[in-house]
Amino acid sequence: MAQYKLKINGRDYQADVASDTPLLWVLRDHLGLVGTKYGCGIAQCGACTVHLNGEPTRSCVLPVSAVGGAKVTTIEGLSENGDHPVQQAWDELDVPQCGYCQAGQMMTAAALLKKNSKPSDAEIEATMSSHLCRCGTYHRIRDAVKLAATKTK
Amino acid sequence: MQTSRRDFLKSTAFAGGGLILGFNWFESVASKPVAVTAAAPLNFNAYLSIGMDGIVTIFSPNPEIGQGIKTAFPLIVAEELDVDWKKVKVEQAPLDTTRFERQTAGGSGAIPHSWKRLRVAGATARQMLINAAAKRWGVPAAECTASQSMVIHTPSGKKLSYGELAQEAAQIAPPTDVKLKEVGSFKLIGKSIKGVDNQEVLTGKPLFGIDFYREGMRFAMLQRPPAFGLKLKSVDATAAKAMPGITDVVTFKNNVAVVGKSTWEVKKAREVLKIEWEKAAELENTADHDRIFKELMADNSKATVRRKDGDVEAAFKNAAKVVEAEYQCPFLPHNPLEPMNFFAHVREDGVELVGPTQTPQAARNDVAKLFNIAPEKVSVQLTRMGGGFGRRLRTDFALEAAELSSLIKAPVKVIWTREDDMGGGIYRPAVRYRFKAALDKDGNMIGYALRGVGMNTANSTREDNFPSGCVPNLLIDTAEHKSPITVGAWRAPITNFLAFAEQSFLDEVALAAGKDPVTFRLELLDKAKNQPTGAIKYNIDRTRKVIELAAEKSGWFKKRKGVHLGFSVYYSHASYVAQVAEVVVQKGKPVIQKVYAAVDCGVVINESGAKNQVVGGIVDGLGHAMYGNLTFKNGEPEQRNFGAYRLIRFNEIPADVEVHFVNNGIDPTGLGEPALPPTGGAAANAIFKATGQRLRNQPFVEQTDILG
Ligand code: FES
Ligand code: FES
Numbered sequence: 008m009a010q011y012k013l014k015i016n017g018r019d020y021q022a023d024v025a026s027d028t029p030l031l032w033v034l035r036d037h038l039g040l041v042g043t044k045y046g047c048g049i050a051q052c053g054a055c056t057v058h059l060n061g062e063p064t065r066s067c068v069l070p071v072s073a074v075g076g077a078k079v080t081t082i083e084g085l086s087e088n089g090d091h092p093v094q095q096a097w098d099e100l101d102v103p104q105c106g107y108c109q110a111g112q113m114m115t116a117a118a119l120l121k122k123n124s125k126p127s128d129a130e131i132e133a134t135m136s137s138h139l140c141r142c143g144t145y146h147r148i149r150d151a152v153k154l155a156a157t158k159t160k
Numbered sequence: 161m162q163t164s165r166r167d168f169l170k171s172t173a174f175a176g177g178g179l180i181l182g183f184n185w186f187e188s189v190a191s192k193p194v195a196v197t198a199a200a201p202l203n204f205n206a207y208l209s210i211g212m213d214g215i216v217t218i219f220s221p222n223p224e225i226g227q228g229i230k231t232a233f234p235l236i237v238a239e240e241l242d243v244d245w246k247k248v249k250v251e252q253a254p255l256d257t258t259r260f261e262r263q264t265a266g267g268s269g270a271i272p273h274s275w276k277r278l279r280v281a282g283a284t285a286r287q288m289l290i291n292a293a294a295k296r297w298g299v300p301a302a303e304c305t306a307s308q309s310m311v312i313h314t315p316s317g318k319k320l321s322y323g324e325l326a327q328e329a330a331q332i333a334p335p336t337d338v339k340l341k342e343v344g345s346f347k348l349i350g351k352s353i354k355g356v357d358n359q360e361v362l363t364g365k366p367l368f369g370i371d372f373y374r375e376g377m378r379f380a381m382l383q384r385p386p387a388f389g390l391k392l393k394s395v396d397a398t399a400a401k402a403m404p405g406i407t408d409v410v411t412f413k414n415n416v417a418v419v420g421k422s423t424w425e426v427k428k429a430r431e432v433l434k435i436e437w438e439k440a441a442e443l444e445n446t447a448d449h450d451r452i453f454k455e456l457m458a459d460n461s462k463a464t465v466r467r468k469d470g471d472v473e474a475a476f477k478n479a480a481k482v483v484e485a486e487y488q489c490p491f492l493p494h495n496p497l498e499p500m501n502f503f504a505h506v507r508e509d510g511v512e513l514v515g516p517t518q519t520p521q522a523a524r525n526d527v528a529k530l531f532n533i534a535p536e537k538v539s540v541q542l543t544r545m546g547g548g549f550g551r552r553l554r555t556d557f558a559l560e561a562a563e564l565s566s567l568i569k570a571p572v573k574v575i576w577t578r579e580d581d582m583g584g585g586i587y588r589p590a591v592r593y594r595f596k597a598a599l600d601k602d603g604n605m606i607g608y609a610l611r612g613v614g615m616n617t618a619n620s621t622r623e624d625n626f627p628s629g630c631v632p633n634l635l636i637d638t639a640e641h642k643s644p645i646t647v648g649a650w651r652a653p654i655t656n657f658l659a660f661a662e663q664s665f666l667d668e669v670a671l672a673a674g675k676d677p678v679t680f681r682l683e684l685l686d687k688a689k690n691q692p693t694g695a696i697k698y699n700i701d702r703t704r705k706v707i708e709l710a711a712e713k714s715g716w717f718k719k720r721k722g723v724h725l726g727f728s729v730y731y732s733h734a735s736y737v738a739q740v741a742e743v744v745v746q747k748g749k750p751v752i753q754k755v756y757a758a759v760d761c762g763v764v765i766n767e768s769g770a771k772n773q774v775v776g777g778i779v780d781g782l783g784h785a786m787y788g789n790l791t792f793k794n795g796e797p798e799q800r801n802f803g804a805y806r807l808i809r810f811n812e813i814p815a816d817v818e819v820h821f822v823n824n825g826i827d828p829t830g831l832g833e834p835a836l837p838p839t840g841g842a843a844a845n846a847i848f849k850a851t852g853q854r855l856r857n858q859p860f861v862e863q864t865d866i867l868g
Binding site: 024025027035037040042044045048052054083097098099104107109113136138148149 | 225226227228352354355357358359361362363364365366367368370371373379404422423424425428495496497498499544545546547549577578768769772773775776777778779780783801802803807808809810811813816817
């Protein structure tokens with residue numbers, strides 16, 4: 008066990024955990040940030056996606072010891088009031104079914120739009136294909152990424 | 161999420177002097193609604209409340225699994241209540257069998273079950289508010305109407321808000337003869353209404369079972385037998401117990417539970433358990449299943465007749481042409497994205513259960529039985545579910561959490577890893593079908609025989625579905641293999657594959673008869689209408705209507721160069737869905753670029769939710785037809801996570817899905833399942849047209865390399 012100091016959503020956190028504990032479980036079990044989901048634990052589904060210094064990262068395979076001083080953003084910190092352009096677009100198009108995959112989907116979409124505010128269809132497809140939605144909401148996800156792009160300055 | 165039952169009663173009692181209208185959603189609501197002031201004893205929990213601030217709280221009793229029930233149910237109440245939807249707050253009710261019936265998510269049955277009850281509930285409350293206003297104004301109630309949370313006296317234009325009227329309405333005796341709205345006059349029903357939990361979902365609030373945490377709670381993972389047919393022989397837990405954070409290792413039934421202070425710690429400790437398993441039953445391989453299917457198919461003595469019309473033997477003897485084909489599907493895991501998990505706290509005075517279940521009442525009853533206590537001693541709090549697809553109809557995950565809690569005498573959340581979830585499943589059974597059709601010289605189907613053989617599936621057919629009733633000589637029989645591999649309901653049980661097989665086969669028959677597939681199906685329906693044979697449990701006209709609508713919208717009869725269309729129609733869970741898949745060939749490979757769906761689920765309640773279900777069902781149906789495959793080696797599932805097991809992804813969906821609702825005003829039926837069954841058949845029929853390859857087995861990618 009060791010003490011880890013983490014910078015998450017602009018706040019300082021501390022966790023006393025084993026060094027190989029994935030960031031996902033530190034967030035969920037130790038810090039009460041449960042918006043980041045567990046789906047596979049092997050970087051296949053994307054439900055656990057957070058931003059590490061702005062880069063979408065699968066927290067289920069990221070040991071807490073590898074986080075270091077990086078800035079972590081989770082779905083709870085994507086926006087102050089739940090009104091990030093992707094959150095607005097996801098709501099407007101009523102994307103979720105069960106909703107379990109959507110935090111991860113939005114984190115990846117938000118990172119994409121930050122880099123590339125007008126992604127092409129092919130770029131959206133290439134990026135979002137790394138996420139699974141068991142409920143099959145891919146069409147609405149596609150449309151929501153495009154809608155969010157129009158809201159992104 | 162962590163508020164107790166008492167807490168939420170208190171929080172709804174905030175209405176203080178406001179009106180709390182208690183009503184029973186599920187019994188004869190008209191006689192039930194009782195108005196009580198907040199001060200009266202709240203010995204019910206199925207109610208809507210109206211605060212003096214005009215906020216209406218509607219409790220939704222059914223489990224939310226992604227099917228949108230938590231939005232659809234309150235929407236129906238709100239419609240008849242004429243409340244401003246923006247002023248409605250929806251709360252999930254816990255299990256309460258004294259107030260609710262059928263708190264179940266399954267069989268696409270919630271909407272048909274509750275449609276009338278919910279409307280009467282809303283209309284009754286509305287009338288009480290109107291009566292209260294009429295009394296205050298000294299005018300006849302008949303001169304008043306309600307709209308957008310206001311009662312209006314039509315002649316004078318006077319208005320009072322629901323909030324202002326709440327207290328007085330509470331004193332009014334509930335009317336028993338309320339009039340429901342005309343179907344054409346709905347203001348909310350049929351609109352696109354966003355999910356009531358969107359904001360919470362999209363900001364990562366704790367909603368799901370796996371998000372449930374409580375001070376002092378333990379975490380646990382169970383090592384269950386790794387293969388079907390194995391049982392526990394011995395356990396050496398010395399190393400596991402010595403791992404950091406581990407508080408207990410306990411063995412019960414065939415499980416070894418590792419209990420500790422965090423998910424990661426119990427997962428790591430579980431890896432160092434030394435367990436010996438021993439054989440308790442046959443350790444089956446997928447190759448065994450293929451052989452068993454063929455044996456059963458050939459053995460008439462093992463078959464049970466499900467339906468027999470006319471003289472099938474004679475029909476085949478006299479046939480001008482006979483068409484025969486066999487179709488097979490593998491086992492499938494459900495794979496809800498939120499793996500199984502459950503919280504249980506067994507105390508002296510009762511059991512508290514919290515978690516994702518499609519059948520809270522069954523969870524309660526099974527746990528009560530386990531401990532030999534009264535069901536009332538078991539409380540169940542419903543959480544949102546990250547999918548279920550039938551897996552959460554079972555109670556195994558709740559039972560083991562409860563049993564473990566009683567053994568360690570502590571509150572515990574059992575978490576399944578994805579590997580546990582995919583490997584320890586209650587699968588869609590593997591099934592094989594053989595179809596035979598006899599055609600006369602004019603291409604009329606005069607004989608039809610279907611044999612279904614399934615794993616742990618007594619009846620793998622739907623013997624009274626289409627085309628039964630359309631064929632004078634028909635025989636449907638089934639045989640079963642008892643396997644140690646556990647199976648259960650998987651979204652659209654049986655029909656999820658039967659529809660594919662049957663609708664593909666009917667295309668084969670139409671081809672042999674020299675008929676257009678749509679025309680062929682319509683002719684069969686004419687037969688059922690004009691010269692029916694035996695029981696017909698589907699509505700012929702509604703089936704015809706969705707066929708015609710799908711044909712029209714897809715331009716079925718207008719040939720387009722390079723575009724290949726495949727047709728399919730299926731009736732399941734009381735809804736009718738026809739689909740057309742549109743395939744083009746790109747770089748030598750067939751690509752499904754579009755699916756058209758024509759859907760008759762009666763009244764559409766929430767257009768956005770309904771479309772989401774239909775599109776999702778199509779993506780699901782296509783994904784599993786194309787890729788879904790769970791195979792076994794020595795009783796052990798060979799795919800245990802999303803690396804080896806392929807789920808459809810964003811880049812594999814048809815670019816477009818076009819959904820058309822018949823919306824005929826008939827009482828609504830469910831949509832959680834009915835859009836899935838027709839999809840595989842439409843896809844395979846279109847692929848056949850494009851390539852000449854007939855795909856009879858699923859998954860398609862195992863049959864051919866022309867698909868990606
Ligand atoms: S849980 Fe991390 S990718 Fe699936
Ligand atoms: S909405 Fe259910 S998994 Fe995506």
